[in-house]
Every structure is written in structure tokens, then in C-alpha cells.
Amino acid sequence: MSENKSEEVVNGVVVDHSHDRVFYVTFGAVLGFLIALTIVISIIAGAISPDPGMTDLRRGQVSERIAPVGGVYTSAEALAAAAPAAAATEADTRSGSEIVAQVCSGCHAAGVLGSIKLDDTAGWSARLAEAGLDALVQSVINGKGAMPPRGGAPGLSDAQVRESVLAILEGAGVDVP
Numbered sequence: 386m387s388e389n390k391s392e393e394v395v396n397g398v399v400v401d402h403s404h405d406r407v408f409y410v411t412f413g414a415v416l417g418f419l420i421a422l423t424i425v426i427s428i429i430a431g432a433i434s435p436d437p438g439m440t441d442l443r444r445g446q447v448s449e450r451i452a453p454v455g456g457v458y459t460s461a462e463a464l465a466a467a468a469p470a471a472a473a474t475e476a477d478t479r480s481g482s483e484i485v486a487q488v489c490s491g492c493h494a495a496g497v498l499g500s501i502k503l504d505d506t507a508g509w510s511a512r513l514a515e516a517g518l519d520a521l522v523q524s525v526i527n528g529k530g531a532m533p534p535r536g537g538a539p540g541l542s543d544a545q546v547r548e549s550v551l552a553i554l555e556g557a558g559v560d561v562p
């Protein structure tokens with residue numbers, strides 16, 4: 386048997402309790418240090434991070450993100466109420482010459498598919514004399530030969546088609562009677 390009070394014999398094995406004490410003291414110190422560190426870090430984080438609350442700007446951004454992508458209209462009135470906004474975004478205000486530059490010149494600039502070239506004055510005045518302006522406009526609206534309806538731009542209105550035919554004739558130096 387040992388004289389040391391911290392030693393004890395358990396089931397024939399000598400157990401030294403001073404090891405436990407050293408462990409508890411060290412473990413307690415480490416634990417205390419980590420708790421203190423956690424408190425310090427959370428105070429620093431609170432001081433340097435911006436306010437996580439909902440500002441008006443953030444609320445606006447969020448409602449924009451979660452806004453529905455489409456709507457279901459169950460009555461003609463509801464549809465009519467919603468339609469002006471949709472129509473306004475699609476309104477095509479291009480002038481005749483702009484349409485010619487963006488749509489028609491795709492073929493008519495170089496005479497693609499046997500189309501009359503934009504600068505072919507004789508060619509255009511012959512067509513105009515043969516068919517008349519209204520018939521030429523109708524050809525474009527309905528498509529003719531290799532030319533798709535409305536020159537392949539189905540969004541064009543009849544008036545815009547007419548404007549672009551006039552712009553082509555004017556550009557080619559053909560006088561429209």
C-alpha cells in the first residue's frame with residue numbers, strides 16, 4: 386500500500402487520483418478560454434457586420450425575385466386590364482427605313498433568292514408599274530415566292546409593311562404615283 390493519499394487500489398490496480406486533478410484543471414482552463422474566445426468573437430462580429438434587418442431596398446429586391454413570372458386571367462375584364470402593359474412593351478415604333486435596314490435588306494440588299502436589289506431602280510419601277518403599290522404591299526403581307534409573309538417578321542403591322550415598301554421604292558429613287 387502507498388502512503389500517498391491520492392493513490393488508491395481498485396481491483397488490485399493502483400490508481401493515482403492526482404492525474405485526474407491535473408486533467409480537470411487543464412480541461413477547465415481550456416474550456417474557459419474557449420468560452421471567453423467565443424464571446425469575444427461574437428462581439429467583434431456584431432460590431433463589424435452590417436445590420437441584417439430588412440431595409441426598403443432589400444424588401445424591394447426580394448419581392449422582385451419572388452414575383453410571379455406570369456399571370457392567369459379568368460375573365461375578359463381581367464385580361465383587358467392587364468393587356469395595356471403587355472402591349473406597351475411590345476409596341477414596335479420602327480420607321481419604314483429602319484424596318485428595311487433590319488428586316489428586308491437581309492435579302493433585298495444583295496438580291497438573295499432572286500429578290501430585287503434595293504438599288505435596282507428599273508426593277509422596282511417595273512414591279513410598281515405592273516402591280517401597283519397596294520398589290521406590292523399585299524405580296525409582302527402574304528409572302529410571295531421565296532419571300533416569307535411580312536418578310537419573315539410576323540410582328541410587323543400592315544401599316545409598317547406599307548411604310549417599308551414605300552421606303553424601298555423611295556430608296557431606289559422610284560416615284561410612287
Ligand code: HEC
Nearest residue numbers: 488489492498499500521524529530531532535536549550
Ligand atoms: C427571305 C428573303 C426576303 C426578305 C427578308 C424580304 N424579301 Fe421581299 N422579296 C424576296 C423575294 C425572293 C422576292 C421576289 C418574289 C417573287 O417575285 O417570287 C421579293 C419581292 C418583294 C417585293 C415585290 C413583290 C411583288 O409583288 O412583286 C416587294 C415589294 C418586297 N419584296 C418587299 C419586301 C419588304 C418590304 C421586306 C421587309 C419587310 C422584304 N421584302 C423582305 C425576298 C425577301
